Amino acid sequence: MLALAWRWSAAALAPVLPLHLRRRAARGKEDPARLAERYGHGAARPPGRLVWLHAASVGETMSVLPLIEALAARDPALHVLVTTGTVTSARLLADRLPAALAPRVAHRFVPLDVPRWVARFLDGWRPDAAVFVESELWPNLVAATASRGIPMALVNARMSARAARRWARAPGLARRVISAFRLVLAQTEADAARFRGLGAPGATCPGNLKYAAPPLPADDAEAARLAALFGDRPAWVAASTHPGEEALVIAAHRRLAPAHPGLLTIIVPRHPERGPEVAALAREIALARRGAGQDPGPDTQILLADTLGELGLWYRLARLAFVGGSLVAHGGQNPLEPARLGCAVLVGPHTWNFTEILDRMAAAGGLVRVDPGPDPAAMLAEAVGDMLTNPGRGQAQASAAAAVAAEQAGLPDRIAAALVLLLPGPGDTSAAPGGNLAAAPALSGPPGERTRVDGT
Template sequence: MTPLACIWHWAATAAAPVLPVYLRRRARRGKEVPDRLRERFGAGAARPDGPLLWLHAASVGETVSILPLLDALGHAAPGLSFLVTTGTVTSATLLGRRLPAGLAGRVAHRFVPLDVPRWVRRFLDGWRPDAAIFVESELWPNLIAATARRDIPLVLVNGRMSEVSRRWWGRAPGLARRVLDPFVLVLAQTEADAARYRALGGAAQCWGNLKYAAPPLPVDAAELARLRGLVAGRPVWLAASTHPGEEAIVFAAHRRLAPAHPGLLTIVVPRHPERGTEVAAIGAPLRVARRAAGQDPMAATDVLVADTLGELGLFYRLASLAFVGGSLVPHGGQNPLEPARLGCPVLLGPHAWNFAEIVERLTTVGGLTRIAAGADPAATLAEAVSDMLTSPDRGRAQAEAAAGIAAEEAGLPERIAAALLPLLSLRDEAAAASDGRDGVGPEMSGPLGTGIVDDRN
């Protein structure tokens, strides 16, 4: 054990007595489920019979990215069960709503234990997974080390490593090697991510980005038809996944746009729905309706705050264009592929480094509009929205170009699934249960978290 790994091990052990207080405080703020806090201590195992694959996804973005992989694995190996762990309440809720058809009875969800050695051991002793998949950038030293000691094969999929994270880990090369060495396969999102992992000693490859293979966001067709009836004839635009500081800009943009676009309806979907009351208050004196309060966008409504979970697909389909948030403030942006898959033209601010490779590809084919940084972001945003509202042909052309990019990597989940099945000794079962899919992967050659966990969802 390296000195830093030893320090982390004992620091986490020493912190264990106060962590229950920390978790209860999070539960009071809605950040934990009170009745499920024991899962954070590694309890609550209910291992099914047969082979079990464990997948760990930190939050919403990572959870969405593995849905097509779960689907591919489920089809390829009908006898395989899944344990999915996450760290946030919203990701747990989303998983329950978005699981591929037919998998609900084969997938168990638990909140990942905090990285305390005793709690990690309890978790692994209870579940005994046959293999483990970590998603994107979840590198927890005690959890990884304990998994490796049990000879459980470890894989990192859709790995990402920002330059900031690489520099951070580079200051602790011994710890970096200890964390990365157990992974028998590291699949990075981009070649740049793969190069950063290799610089730290990981044998990383780039097969593609699972975010390209995610299914379109779901929608309640009846509710979409009802809302379309309510807003018929009105110009509608969407500010999606907004972060603090962006809503005030969006409301200011609405006030600039309204005189030139009579009947304009602006829809704001905050990234964190619990901010709905706060966001609605920012909009005063505009006439604001809140979806979580059961309020519809009536004829006199200026802004609808859609502060509900799991309905973004509904509003991308309802709007004529969408600004994707997290990009007018230095957060790094949210995923522009989600509206692109649904034919909704995309506007994006200057701060989009979380999805730099995706943004570059969309920009190259004319698949999005960038909003430049400036002294008056509300004016710049309003101008871009107005241009799109008054030039529907331009919006359609942009949406078609973006949809082509969004459709790439369609076979990636099957390719990754084919590479993972040998870890579970399911080659024969997979061959016998083949349903005609032809994705074949290459043979394989055999407050408690570390690093800078990138906040890209």
């Protein structure tokens, strides 16, 4: 009944969704030139074998880049379709996809979960296998994929204890959804155990793809130019900050500046469009806005890096990073990104998005947790000041963090080896693309705008 209710509701809402998409496009949340893809249009299926990877947003997209390379290396004739739901993820995929792979990889925005739009998408692309990344499951999309007999895998899968308890209240539905995936590869052993308990007896934990992502890129010439502007000034970066954190970072800077002459604080908001809002917080502090084309001068105290895709640049220049989304109740951002580039890493208390990774970094001595206490700005300033005053300690911590980040460099190839088994062989002409194996059972998920395995 829940499945039918969602299907009917999605179909009933279809007439008003174009208006919703146009409004999102006006706010920069959709690409106006590519709205047709949200209705399932735009298929351009290449000949031969095609694997479809669905990665919801930026984090998932970046984590599968090494997997795409590993799949391409194992099967020189394979083509890859990547779908995402955000403009930012599409831009970053285009920027970071190796040039040699670009002709074999297509990107489309995932269709909205309306039955006929989903059917149009699948009819056009006819993938030989579908790989969902982490936890996003759109009910109609998953049901239609399974009903066509397209083998499905859930990789880097995650499920919180809270989400598992919710699914356990409807055990039949949980088994129906989870068992549709022929391959479930979880991030952690705890995740794998939860999936096994809900209907995926073969769920395993080969590792976390976020450990295997390549270092964030940076333009070498721009890095050299900015390094000359920075000189020998002490610098730290507050990366991927969220509303409420920038004010704390600025307050921490005010406390640190008298003890660290020339201190440069780099603030990188998670959403660059918040640049003007963040700049307004730095009253009476000399600030330069990267998004406005401004360079830091000798008197600049805060560099607001309100641009997209340049975190690799700031991690290379600062060497000390506070990872945002952790002083507010967001759950934290990826701490492995600064670790791969030799940064000492600081996080706040709200880090449930990366619990297992952070626990391993902390056990290795590669992490500083900031206890906010009654005055979070003071505690952040104390932690940053300690690192600036004791560079040897920061370097040792950065080395330990980098070692943890490098632990699973071979994981993408191991996952690729499992995924290629879902594909038809090079000489298999017995079945048309998009239906090479026995049909999987139809399935559905609970209703909601976005249904994710982790319940968020």
